[in-house]
Amino acid sequence: MRSPRHVTLRLLALAAASVTAAAFLPAPSASAAIPVERRASVEQECFEPGPDLATSARGGQATDHRDITRAEQRAIERRTDRILSRTSARQRRAAVAAPVPVYVHVMAAKNGAGDVTDAQITQQIAVLNTDFAGQESTAAANTGFTFTLAGTDRFYNDTWHRDGSSTTYRKRTRQGGANALNIWLVDFNYLGIATFPWDYAKNPGIDGIRVQYSSLPGGSIANYDLGKTATHEAGHWFGLYHTFQGGCVATNDEVGDTPAQSSATSGCPEGRDSCTLPGLDPIHNYMDYSYDACYDQFTPGQSTRANQMFAAYRA
Ligand SMILES: [Ca+2]
Numbered sequence: 636m637r638s639p640r641h642v643t644l645r646l647l648a649l650a651a652a653s654v655t656a657a658a659f660l661p662a663p664s665a666s667a668a669i670p671v672e673r674r675a676s677v678e679q680e681c682f683e684p685g686p687d688l689a690t691s692a693r694g695g696q697a698t699d700h701r702d703i704t705r706a707e708q709r710a711i712e713r714r715t716d717r718i719l720s721r722t723s724a725r726q727r728r729a730a731v732a733a734p735v736p737v738y739v740h741v742m743a744a745k746n747g748a749g750d751v752t753d754a755q756i757t758q759q760i761a762v763l764n765t766d767f768a769g770q771e772s773t774a775a776a777n778t779g780f781t782f783t784l785a786g787t788d789r790f791y792n793d794t795w796h797r798d799g800s801s802t803t804y805r806k807r808t809r810q811g812g813a814n815a816l817n818i819w820l821v822d823f824n825y826l827g828i829a830t831f832p833w834d835y836a837k838n839p840g841i842d843g844i845r846v847q848y849s850s851l852p853g854g855s856i857a858n859y860d861l862g863k864t865a866t867h868e869a870g871h872w873f874g875l876y877h878t879f880q881g882g883c884v885a886t887n888d889e890v891g892d893t894p895a896q897s898s899a900t901s902g903c904p905e906g907r908d909s910c911t912l913p914g915l916d917p918i919h920n921y922m923d924y925s926y927d928a929c930y931d932q933f934t935p936g937q938s939t940r941a942n943q944m945f946a947a948y949r950a
Pocket residue numbers: 885886887888889890891892893894895
């Protein structure tokens with residue numbers, strides 16, 4: 636049994652040495668240092684984060700969700716198919732285009748750091764609604780999911796603010812059922828970390844996404860301050876993988892209309908083509924690691940998958 640811990644994808648790489656991923660990439664248009672980037676190991680070996688999530692991820696070995704091997708990926712697909720085959724058409728219809736209640740937990744420091752405003756939270760919910768409705772591109776799918784702020788609570792605890800004791804704080808503060816998106820706003824070395832829907836039943840208390848508070852609209856992280864980290868992490872919460880999951884293999888993320896890519900994208904390198912398989916890299920996809928401004932879509936295939944996963948595990 637692997638650890639239920641979840642490690643990061645949208646990773647804040649603060650160290651200047653954090654450029655291994657760039658080896659795959661066309662040079663960014665400006666040569667300025669990238670203060671923060673979403674980056675992850677593309678290795679598929681089993682990664683067990685240590686007790687201190689932030690420290691274990693700092694080395695760049697972590698993804699923003701727990702590692703999924705090819706074998707486990709296949710098992711998840713089979714399990715989902717079995718569940719859906721037992722789900723009635725009426726149940727599946729009810730799960731499509733579901734309204735999603737959102738609970739935002741502001742984990743501020745005692746001195747008030749991280750105490751985002753209600754206006755920022757409102758803007759973040761608006762970003763989720765825009766992005767999941769496919770309003771940023773004509774190529775984008777409307778997933779049908781809508782988000783409503785169901786509650787906000789605020790804590791002033793330095794340990795929790797730094798994402799310490801995350802299992803404890805999540806279990807104590809999580810609200811709603813499987814269909815409720817819980818967002819914990821913290822200050823850690825990631826942009827965000829997510830749990831997957833197929834893990835809800837065995838570990839409901841920690842279900843949700845943890846997001847770097849300064850990535851909210853109006854936040855302070857250059858290139859990652861438009862609220863798209865929450866969109867990306869919510870994508871995982873709906874059961875979407877990275878578009879670079881598995882690298883250059885046809886099945887990669889189990890979605891047919893997202894071309895395979897060898898590794899995470901950094902910045903917004905137009906024309907990137909990292910696999911010989913058909914299609915340019917989907918650098919504008921919310922499930923890549925591009926800059927916030929580069930993101931503009933979920934695909935129809937991702938929308939279908941998110942709805943199926945919701946019907947199977949969250950409805
Ligand atoms: Ca794909």
